[in-house]
Amino acid sequence: MDTASLLMTAPELILTGAGLILMLIAAYAGDGSARLVSVLAVAALAVAGVSLTGIAGHGGDAFDGLYVADAFATFGKVLIYVSAAVAIIIAPRFFAAGRAIRAEYPVLILFATVGMGLMVSARDMLTVYIGLELNSLAAYVLASFMRQDSRSAEAGLKYFVLGALASGILLYGMSLLYGFTGSTSFAGIATAMGDGLSKGELFGLVFVLTGLAFKISAVPFHMWTPDVYEGAPTPVTAFFASAPKVAAMGVTVRIAMEAMGSALHSWQQIVIFVALASIIFGAVAAIGQTNIKRLLAYSSINNVGFALIGLAAGTAEGVASVMSYLAIYVVMTIGSFLCVLQMRDVNGQPVEEIASLSGLSQSRKGLAAAMAIFMFSLAGIPPLMGFWAKFLVFDAAVAAGLTGLAAFGIAASVIGAFYYLKIIKTMYFDAPADAYAPAGSRIESALIAVCAVIIVIGYLLNPLLDTASAAAAAALQ
């Protein structure tokens, strides 16, 4: 084993080491140490993020090509670490209200983050699978973290059963690919696919994409999403909607481009179908929802569809647009869920009904404004960042000759705009409902403000984002 490989995996080593130490602290000091463990976990994420500036950010292949440290992985990891840190920061206050605060929460998030880091850095099917399982297993536990709450337990069980099924499908596809290409590495699969795609390889490709479509919750493998997002505790839902989406999307893009690049015409039609189905279903099914977390779950399905349009283009430009989309999506989603966390009645109990937002603009002006910004952005109204994200993917699709797909996507985004605007209408034009409890946490308010500011003045950051996502796309071979 060489030292360079170990240095390139520094973020994962740091997070694993921190997770083990924090686990010991949690075990000996009990749940009273939850706050301390949370602070240390966020610090570990920051250290891991800093380590990405060194060789771990651009070192190339490690461990004989099992793992790669490149700009693409770094881009994904930064998004993942930020989402994980937010999920840890917002948790203590939420769980304290239900007296369900546990010191294991940050530890599980850290281990899930290690798994997601492996996913975006994978250049071998084995690494993909190990990373995915590490992430999923921690996620199943997190979904049912409030085990006294029957909805949370149901969410965990549903997620576990369906997730295990998807893992099985994915593994089946991987074993087919291994059998018919003789290699688990992306480079080896690409070599074997280069001289024509055999039926066996095509089967493997379809199964692998199916398994991954489940993990990014794209239609028609989205059934678990609304139930799990609704049942899981809100900080966990915020986590699910951001970091694992980035990781699974990253691994999908890398497999499609690096391992199956020569089979573009075979997976392009699958991705186009999944993208359109996700956009339309995500938009239409969200209209009738009354629960804000369920609505955001459909919104995430809808957004995954838009991101997949960039992948369908199959070009470096398309990949760059997917990465930009993910970055902007993470900010919008985290912002929205932070607003959902603010929805508590006067007794401090969480409220999830959309109707309870009525007249929010009079009782909580700042919160209503922030929520309106996120909803406008998710709907893709210029000049907010959400518009720019959609513009990039449609631009890439048109450049790749998929004008019809882009036109269809734009038309469907109008359906989506309906329910986002409905929330704004509820907040600003409906008769006031019972007021929420006042904002209790400066940190949460500050995070909301930061997200809202990024969304509003984000176009100033566009050159930076474009450079980063172009570098990420260029790193794919």
Added chain:
Amino acid sequence: MIHVFAFYLFACIMIAAGALTIFARNPVHSVLWLIVAFFNAAGLMVLLGAEFIAMLLVIVYVGAVAVLFLFVVMMLDIDFAELRAGFVDYLPFGVLIALVLLAEILLGVGIWQAGPIELAQRAAPAPTDAHNIEAIGALLYTRYIFLFEAAGIILLVAMIGAIVLTHRARAGVRGQNIDSQNRRRPQDAVVNVNQPVGQGVEL
């Protein structure tokens, strides 16, 4: 000669055990026959020179899976008479579906061209001078050590998850306190009482 004899022995017993797994009336017997089948499959693997897979079959399938099966079968109270009720009524329809599926499978296999299986690209071709347990071990602890360790973390997460989801701090439970138990001396815990006859004990 002994090789051929061993093959037919294992193969025949395995097929017979497989058939008996299906036809045994008692579900516990079914599971026991299944274990016999696993053992003979392991024997076949040894004949092929794949002793690692043979050991896995015995350890994982017999040691874990079959025992778990046995556990579940014994715990479930399945009324097989009730399950079999209506069997004759549904038989024609069942046979029809079976025929359709069979035709589809034959058709599919007939036109199936999966393409060649590539062996040239293997990361580690099977060595000729080492047993395969040794070869797998050498590969697992060198080339794939990173993933091997990561798989260890998965097991740790599973353990943490099981404890988080099921562990409860019950009130009124006397847990062990090793330190104070060891520090305890006889004079702290034992009292000698000169008890008069006919009177109650006062503790």
